[in-house]
Amino acid sequence: MRALSLIEDGRLALVDLPEPPAPGPGELQVRMRAVALNHIDLWSLRGMAFAKRHLPIVAGVEGAGEVLAVGAGVTHAKPGDKVVIYAGLVCGHCRACREGRENLCENVGGIMGFHADGLARERITLPARLALPAPAALSFAEAACAPVTFATVQHMLFDNAKLERGEWILIQAGGSGVGSSAILMAKDAGATVIATAGSAAKLARMTALGADHVINYREDRFEGAVRRLTGKRGVDVVFEHVGPDTWAGSLLSLKRGGRLVTCGSTSGVSAPTNLLHLYQQQLRIIASFGASFRNVQEAMAKMARGLKPVIDSTLALDAMGEGIRRLQSRDVFGKIVVTLP
Numbered sequence: 219m220r221a222l223s224l225i226e227d228g229r230l231a232l233v234d235l236p237e238p239p240a241p242g243p244g245e246l247q248v249r250m251r252a253v254a255l256n257h258i259d260l261w262s263l264r265g266m267a268f269a270k271r272h273l274p275i276v277a278g279v280e281g282a283g284e285v286l287a288v289g290a291g292v293t294h295a296k297p298g299d300k301v302v303i304y305a306g307l308v309c310g311h312c313r314a315c316r317e318g319r320e321n322l323c324e325n326v327g328g329i330m331g332f333h334a335d336g337l338a339r340e341r342i343t344l345p346a347r348l349a350l351p352a353p354a355a356l357s358f359a360e361a362a363c364a365p366v367t368f369a370t371v372q373h374m375l376f377d378n379a380k381l382e383r384g385e386w387i388l389i390q391a392g393g394s395g396v397g398s399s400a401i402l403m404a405k406d407a408g409a410t411v412i413a414t415a416g417s418a419a420k421l422a423r424m425t426a427l428g429a430d431h432v433i434n435y436r437e438d439r440f441e442g443a444v445r446r447l448t449g450k451r452g453v454d455v456v457f458e459h460v461g462p463d464t465w466a467g468s469l470l471s472l473k474r475g476g477r478l479v480t481c482g483s484t485s486g487v488s489a490p491t492n493l494l495h496l497y498q499q500q501l502r503i504i505a506s507f508g509a510s511f512r513n514v515q516e517a518m519a520k521m522a523r524g525l526k527p528v529i530d531s532t533l534a535l536d537a538m539g540e541g542i543r544r545l546q547s548r549d550v551f552g553k554i555v556v557t558l559p
């Protein structure tokens with residue numbers, strides 16, 4: 219079967235792999251139909267010095283497919299069902315897993331597509347508990363954006379930042395996959411949204427998605443614009459995933475007691491923080507990575523009632539490397555999704 223494999227740092231190749239084994243007890247086999255791209259794919263492609271892994275590995279962290287066969291004891295899915303794959307190899311029995319906080323699993327065995335073989339392949343056999351049923355109303359491409367993109371945003375906005383109706387939120391890089399999803403979900407929750415992007419075309423598209431105010435961060439200091447828009451007060455919540463390029467300004471955009479939630483650092487990994495400002499303003503910084511099974515289900519329920527992910531483009535499996543490199547260019551609005559026939 220065909221798969222897209224990371225052969226060495228920086229080099230992806232289409233390879234022919236043996237068929238996966240028939241599902242054993244507690245396992246199922248999925249025919250992959252869509253894989254959504256994320257910044258973690260770009261980190262993976264570049265090579266991560268601290269990631270313990272042995273190449274080659276199959277790429278792809280976020281995806282959806284159709285169940286082909288189930289092993290003994292699997293009752294929550296049957297052949298023909300649409301499922302999404304939770305790529306964290308969580309143990310299922312530690313305290314965090316038992317309490318439904320799978321992204322804090324104490325025995326996590328890595329992330330498929332990053333530390334271990336991932337989802338960019340025609341068929342996969344995996345533990346059935348990592349395949350979550352998806353609503354039939356969603357296309358495979360849409361469902362593929364649930365387990366990482368939409369679920370991460372769900373976890374950030376509601377479990378972590380506890381965004382409430384009537385609050386103001388600043389969403390950085392609102393044209394990205396998580397940024398566009400955050401605009402949709404924050405508006406759906408009744409917040410007032412300020413979103414940033416670096417081109418007029420992206421600003422127009424963010425407005426069309428429902429953003430109340432948009433700022434071109436290349437033309438305007440966004441922290442000044444936020445102060446003007448909020449009558450000097452600042453926003454209740456900042457949604458961060460850019461890192462060094464925006465970090466200081468994001469903290470300056472918060473009102474006293476405001477919350478910054480972050481899930482990424484696409485512009486680098488270190489940024490200075492004004493600690494005096496941090497504690498005098500009683501700011502809260504909340505770090506977020508991944509999501510729980512519950513968040514994936516919440517995300518899919520929102521998609522099924524109309525919050526459809528913004529899909530920039532769909533690509534064939536052999537073009538996945540180009541798609542990942544496009545993420546670096548920032549010339550993307552929404553999600554790039556690889557589809558498999």
Ligand SMILES: [Zn+2]
Pocket residue numbers: 308309310311312313314315316322323324325326
């Ligand atoms: Zn666990």
